[in-house]
Amino acid sequence: MGAEARKSTGKPTALAGREIASLSAVSHVTVASPGSVVFDLEGVEVHYGAFCAVRGVTLKILEKEITAFIGPSGCGKTTVLRCLNRLNDLISGARVAGGITYRGSDLYGAGVAVTEVRRRIGMVFQKPNPFPTNIFDNIAYGPRINGTRSHGALEAIVEKSLRSAALWDEVKDRLRESALGISGGQQQRMCIARALAVEPEVVLMDEPCSALDPIATARIEDLMRELKRSYTIVIVTHNMQQAARVSDRTAFFTTDRADESRTGYLVECGKTDTIFSNPADERTESYISGRFG
Amino acid sequence: MATAFAGRPAPADHAFRWIAIGSAAIVLVVLGLIAAVMTARSIPALRAMGFEFFVSRRWSPANNVYGALPFMWGTLYTSLIAIAIAGPVSVGVALFITEVAPRWMTRPLVHVIDLLAVVPSVVFGLWGILVLAPTLGRCVLTAGLILGMMVTPIITSLAREVIETTPAAEKEAAFALGATRWEMIWGAVWPHSKSGLVGAVMLGLGRAMGETIAVALTIGSAIGQISINPLKSGNSMPAAIANQWGEAFDLQKSALIALAVLLFAITIAVNLAATAIVLRSRKRSSR
Amino acid sequence: MMRVAHGHPEIACATERTDLRARAGLREAKDAMATVMFGAAVVVVAVPLALVVWALIERGAHVAFESFPAFFTQEIPVVSRRPGPGMGPAILGTLLVTGGGTLIAVPLGILGAVYLNEYGGVSRFARAVRFTAMVMTGVPSIVMGLFVYIGWTVHFGFSAFGGALALACLMVPVVIGSTEQMLRLVPEALREAAYALGATKSRVIVTVVLPAALPGIVSGSLLAVARAAGETAPLLFAVGAATSFNIDFLGGANTALPVQIFDNATSVFVGAQDRAWGAAFTLVLVTFLVTLGARFFALRSALQR
Numbered sequence: 001m002g003a004e005a006r007k008s009t010g011k012p013t014a015l016a017g018r019e020i021a022s023l024s025a026v027s028h029v030t031v032a033s034p035g036s037v038v039f040d041l042e043g044v045e046v047h048y049g050a051f052c053a054v055r056g057v058t059l060k061i062l063e064k065e066i067t068a069f070i071g072p073s074g075c076g077k078t079t080v081l082r083c084l085n086r087l088n089d090l091i092s093g094a095r096v097a098g099g100i101t102y103r104g105s106d107l108y109g110a111g112v113a114v115t116e117v118r119r120r121i122g123m124v125f126q127k128p129n130p131f132p133t134n135i136f137d138n139i140a141y142g143p144r145i146n147g148t149r150s151h152g153a154l155e156a157i158v159e160k161s162l163r164s165a166a167l168w169d170e171v172k173d174r175l176r177e178s179a180l181g182i183s184g185g186q187q188q189r190m191c192i193a194r195a196l197a198v199e200p201e202v203v204l205m206d207e208p209c210s211a212l213d214p215i216a217t218a219r220i221e222d223l224m225r226e227l228k229r230s231y232t233i234v235i236v237t238h239n240m241q242q243a244a245r246v247s248d249r250t251a252f253f254t255t256d257r258a259d260e261s262r263t264g265y266l267v268e269c270g271k272t273d274t275i276f277s278n279p280a281d282e283r284t285e286s287y288i289s290g291r292f293g
Numbered sequence: 294m295a296t297a298f299a300g301r302p303a304p305a306d307h308a309f310r311w312i313a314i315g316s317a318a319i320v321l322v323v324l325g326l327i328a329a330v331m332t333a334r335s336i337p338a339l340r341a342m343g344f345e346f347f348v349s350r351r352w353s354p355a356n357n358v359y360g361a362l363p364f365m366w367g368t369l370y371t372s373l374i375a376i377a378i379a380g381p382v383s384v385g386v387a388l389f390i391t392e393v394a395p396r397w398m399t400r401p402l403v404h405v406i407d408l409l410a411v412v413p414s415v416v417f418g419l420w421g422i423l424v425l426a427p428t429l430g431r432c433v434l435t436a437g438l439i440l441g442m443m444v445t446p447i448i449t450s451l452a453r454e455v456i457e458t459t460p461a462a463e464k465e466a467a468f469a470l471g472a473t474r475w476e477m478i479w480g481a482v483w484p485h486s487k488s489g490l491v492g493a494v495m496l497g498l499g500r501a502m503g504e505t506i507a508v509a510l511t512i513g514s515a516i517g518q519i520s521i522n523p524l525k526s527g528n529s530m531p532a533a534i535a536n537q538w539g540e541a542f543d544l545q546k547s548a549l550i551a552l553a554v555l556l557f558a559i560t561i562a563v564n565l566a567a568t569a570i571v572l573r574s575r576k577r578s579s580r
Numbered sequence: 581m582m583r584v585a586h587g588h589p590e591i592a593c594a595t596e597r598t599d600l601r602a603r604a605g606l607r608e609a610k611d612a613m614a615t616v617m618f619g620a621a622v623v624v625v626a627v628p629l630a631l632v633v634w635a636l637i638e639r640g641a642h643v644a645f646e647s648f649p650a651f652f653t654q655e656i657p658v659v660s661r662r663p664g665p666g667m668g669p670a671i672l673g674t675l676l677v678t679g680g681g682t683l684i685a686v687p688l689g690i691l692g693a694v695y696l697n698e699y700g701g702v703s704r705f706a707r708a709v710r711f712t713a714m715v716m717t718g719v720p721s722i723v724m725g726l727f728v729y730i731g732w733t734v735h736f737g738f739s740a741f742g743g744a745l746a747l748a749c750l751m752v753p754v755v756i757g758s759t760e761q762m763l764r765l766v767p768e769a770l771r772e773a774a775y776a777l778g779a780t781k782s783r784v785i786v787t788v789v790l791p792a793a794l795p796g797i798v799s800g801s802l803l804a805v806a807r808a809a810g811e812t813a814p815l816l817f818a819v820g821a822a823t824s825f826n827i828d829f830l831g832g833a834n835t836a837l838p839v840q841i842f843d844n845a846t847s848v849f850v851g852a853q854d855r856a857w858g859a860a861f862t863l864v865l866v867t868f869l870v871t872l873g874a875r876f877f878a879l880r881s882a883l884q885r
Contacts, residue, residue: 087469092396104597112600115607119471129462132484141480142470145607191466198470309782313695316688317709320756323749324712327719327727334730385621393618402622404875409629411871413810414721415838416860419845420632423853442628449625473611503720506812506838510845531722535813538726550726557723564718 036063037103038202038232039084044098046079048091053079054264057098059251061202066224066233068243068272071253071287076264077236080253081204083107084234085121086114119146121202122195127211128187130179135171135190138179142198157197164230165193166223185216192223196231203227205235209242221246240288243272250275252284327557335551338544346551352517354541359548361555366519367433367529368556371508372501374437374523379445379501380494386445387452392478403453410446417443418510431513434523436532439507444497451496455489455574456482488577492570499563503556505531530556640861643854651858656823656840663851667859669825673740673836674863676829677819678809680744681751685808686801688748689755690790696756697763698785710760716753721813724750729817738820738833746814751804758800762793765883795881802874806867812838837863 039061046053054076061067061084069077079088086107088094100107107117119142130138139158140148148154158175162168167189171182179190188208195203205224209217224233224246237243243250251269255262268281279285339346342359349360390402421439422431429435459482467477513526514536520527534549541549644651646665654666692709700706728746736742766789774784790797820833821843837859844856 085469087465090465090468102598102600105600107600109600115471115473116600117471118469123469125462125466125469127462129460129466131463131466131481141467141472145470145472145476145480147606194466195470303780303782306780306782309785310695310699313691313699316691317695317700317706317756319688320692320709320712320716320752323752324716326731327723330730331723331727382621382624385618386625389618389622393615405629406625407871408868409625411806411867412632412864413812413838413867415810415812415841415845416636416864417632419841419856419860420635422845423857424631424635442632445625473607475611475614476607478614499718503718503722505720505722505725506842510842531720531813534722534726535816538729538817550730553720553723553726556720560718560720561715564715568714 035065037061038063039234040099040101041080042099044080044083044096044100046076046083046088047093047095047097049093052261052263054253054266056265059266059269061232061234062249063232064228064230065248066228066235066246067249067251068247069234069236069251069253070238070240070243071264071267072255073238074262074264075253075255077253078206079264081206081234081236084202084204085118085123087118087123089114119198120200121204122198122200123204123206124188124192124195124208126207128184128191130187130190130194132180133178134176135179135182136175138190139194139197142194146198158193161193161197162190164196164227165189166219166226167193183216185212185219188212188216188220189223192220192227196227200231202232202234205233207236207238210238217242244276247272252279252281252287254283254287331550331554331557335547335554338547338551341544342548346548347555350517350519354537354545357544359545359551360517361530361552363515363517363519364528364530364533364552365555367512367527367532368502368559370433370523370527371436371440371512371529372498374434375440375444375501376448376494376498378438378441379448379497382441383445383448383493383497384452384490386449387456388478388482390449390453391456392474392482406446406449409442410450414443414504414507415510418507421507421511426511430524431511431526432524433512433520433527436508436512436527436529437523439511440501440504443504443507444501447500448493448497451493451571452486452490455486455493455571458489458575459485486574489571489574492567492574495563495567495570499560499567502563503531503560505535508532509535636857636861636864639854640857640859643858644861651862655825656835656855657851658823661849661851663849663854665855665858667837667840667855667862669822670835670837670840670859671862672825672827673743673819673822673834674809674838674866676740676827676834677743677747677815677836678805680740680829681747681808682801682805684744684748685751685804686755689752689801689804690759690797692752692756693759693763694785694790696760698781698789709756713753713756716749717757719750721750721811725813725815725817728814733818737831738818738822739831740819740826740829740834742818743815743834743836744829746818747808747811750811750814751808754804754807755801758803759793759797762796762800762881762883763789765796766792793881793883795877796883799874799877799881802870802877806870806874809867809870810838810863812842815839816842 037060041057041059044057045055057080069081071077082088083096083100088096096108102117102121106112131141136158139161140154143154143157148157159168162171167186170186171190174182179187182190192203209220212220221242224235227233235247249270250272252267252275253264254267255264267283268275268279270280275284276288279288338359341357342349346359346361348362349358350362351358351360352363386406390399394402417439421435425435425438463481464477467481472480508529509532512529512532514532515526515528518525518527530552534552537545538549650665651667652671653668656667656669657664696706696709700709724746728742728749732742732745770788770792771784774788779787815836816839819836819839821839822833822835826832826834841856841859841863844852844859847853
C-alpha cells in the first residue's frame, strides 16, 4: 500500500453545535472548527457476502472540506461512501469491518440510531431521484418526518434549502408542480436542497454530475464551493479534473488488475494539490497522467 | 431440384398457420355465442318487466313479477364487505412481504398465500356453511367474510407486483434523509403504488361480485330482502340463479338469464376498469 | 486554505463523543406499530387458511381413508341419509370431465397463443382475441353454467362430454394467457438462428419456440387444470348428479366432486355432510398436487421474467 500523506490533526475533539447545550458543564469543549476530524476510518473492509469489495481503507475526512474519492470503476469508492451514512445496511449480506468513527462516536456501535446518522449525514445520488410529487413536498418530506408540521415553518425551510442549492429563483413560482417536470440539472439541485432541508452536517455526493451536461455540472461545482462553507462534503467522482477543481483533499482508490478477486483498496490520501502535482505513489501518478483507468 | 431461391412455402406451413388462426378465433366465437345466446333468452323476461326489472324489489315467480334489485343489493353488499376486509389486509400482507420480511421468509410466505388461491370455491362454501354459519348464520356477513378470504390472494399478488415497481433509487433517497421504514413507505412507495393498488382492489371486487358457489351456500337465499343488517340472510345475483334454476320454468328461467347477463355486464365493466388502472400505473412507473 | 486545529491531547475522548443513540420517540413508535400491523395482516390471512385446512383434515381425511379404498370405489348412496362411503362416481366423473376439458382446452389454447405471439402481433384481430380472452377469464362461473345449459344440455342432455366442454370454455382463455406470456419470453435470437438455417415458420415454432417455452407452458396449463377441477357451477348445469359410476363419456348423467360437495353441503344429514368433507379433502388434495406440479415446472423453466 502506498504511503499516506496526511496532515496531523490531533485527536477528534469536534462536536456538533446541537450537543453543546447538553454539555454546558464541560468547559474545554470546542465547537467544530475547520480542520478537525469528522470521519476517522481505520482499516475498513467491506464485504458483500463472500465478496470483498474494498479493503485497507484508512483515512480521515476533515471538517468543512471537500474530500474527493477518485479512481477507476469498481474499486470501492462508492462502497466506502455508502458506509459513511450506513446506506450499505440496506444491502443484505453487506458487512463492514474495521473502525469508522463520526466525530468520535463509533458509527456502527451498539445502540446507534441509523435514522439519526442519516439525517446528519446526507446524501445526493448519481441520478436525481425525486419523489413523484411536487417540488415543495419533495423538500418538505425530510422536515415533515422530523416533526415539523406548521406550514409556515415548512415554507421557510423549503425556501432556505432552495436558496442554498441555488435553485430558488428558478422554481419559486413552480413549487406545487411536479418535480419530474424540471430539467435534470435542476432536479439534481432539488435533490441537494432536499438533503439540506434536514440540516445535515455532512453531505455525501455519489458522482452527482455524471448524468448532467457540462453547464449543469459547472453550476453544481460552484454550488459545492458555496456549500463547503457550512457543510463537510465527500464526493465520489470519475472525473479527475473535477476532483482537481473542486476538492481540498483527494483519496485515490484502485484495484489490481492482476488480482482475480477484484477487491479495491486505498492507495493514498492527501491534499489535492500534492496528489495531483507530486503524488507519493506511482500508481497514483499513472492514473492521474492518464496512463490507465 | 429447384433453382436457387425458388420455392413455394410448404403447404404444411400454411396449414399450421390456419390452424393457429382458427384456435384463436374460437375464443371470439365462444364469447360471441355467450353474449348472443344469453341476451336472446333473456329478452322475454326483460320485455315483460321492462325497466322495472332493474328497480323493483319484488321477485315472485308465482305472479311472474321479477325485480332484480334485492339481488343486485346482495351482490354489492357482500362484495363490499369482502373488499373492506380483504383490501387493507391484502395490501398489508403485500407490504409485509416486500418491505418487512427477511429474504428467507419471502418465498414461503408467497406460497402460503397462493395456497388460498388453490382452494376451490365450493370448499370455501362448504367450510362457510358447516363451520362459520352455525355461529354467524347464513347471512350477508358470512358470505362477505368467505368472499374476503377468497379474493385476498388475488389482491395480494397484484399489490405485490405494483409495490415492487417502486424505484429503488427513491427508496434510498428516503432512507438517506433519515426516514424510518414506515416513513419510507409513506414517502416513496405509496405515491408510486397508489393507483395500482386501487386497481388491484377493484380486480378483487370484480372477482367477488362474480363468485357464485361460495355465496350460494352461505348467504341464506332470502327473496326480496334489502337490508342494511349484515346478519340477515340475503341473496346475490349468481346465488339466486344457482339456487332457483332447478325448479324454474319459462319466464322465471328467462328472468334468471337476464340476471346472468346483467351480472356479466357489471363484472366485465369492473374488471376492465381495474385492468386499465393497473396497466396505466404500470406504464407510469417504467419511466 | 485548510486550517489545522491543534489538538488538545489532554481532553479525554469520552466527554466529546457525539451522540448517535437511538431515541425512543414517536417516529420509532409509529414505525414499530406499522410493522406490527403488517405482521397482523399476515396472521389475519394465515389463520382462516389454517382453519380451513384443519377442518378439511379433521373432518375429511378420515372419511376418505376409512376402510380404504371404499370411499373411492363405492357408489354414492342414493338415500343421502345413509352414512358411509363413497364418492367413487364423483372421483371418476372429475377425472373424466377435467381430463376431457384439458384435452380440448390445452391444445386449443397453445395454438391460439401461438397465433397471437408468432403471427398476430398487434393486428386488430389479435388484439380482439387478446381482449376477449382477458374478458373471458373473468366470466362468472354461473354465466358459463347457464350458457352450457342453454347451448348444450338442452339439446344433448347431461353427459361428461358436456362438462368437459364447459370446463374447456373456462380453461382456454387462461391457457392462452399464460402460454402467450411464456412465448413472449422466448428470446428472438433463438428464432432467428432457426430461420437462418432455412426452417419454415411452423418448423421454427414447433421445434424451437415451443420446446423452449415448454416448462412454462406446462406450468400454466396445470394451473388452469387445477382451477377447472374445482369448478362447480358449469358442471351443475352440464353433468347432472348421478350416483353411480358412469364411464360413458358421451351419454348419460354423470357427476363430479365439486357438484357432490355442493349438493351435500346443504344436506342436514351428517352422513351426507361427512361425504362432502371427504370429497372436499380429496378435491383439495388433488388440486394441491397439481399446483405443486405447476410450481415444479415453473422452476424448471429457463425463461427469465
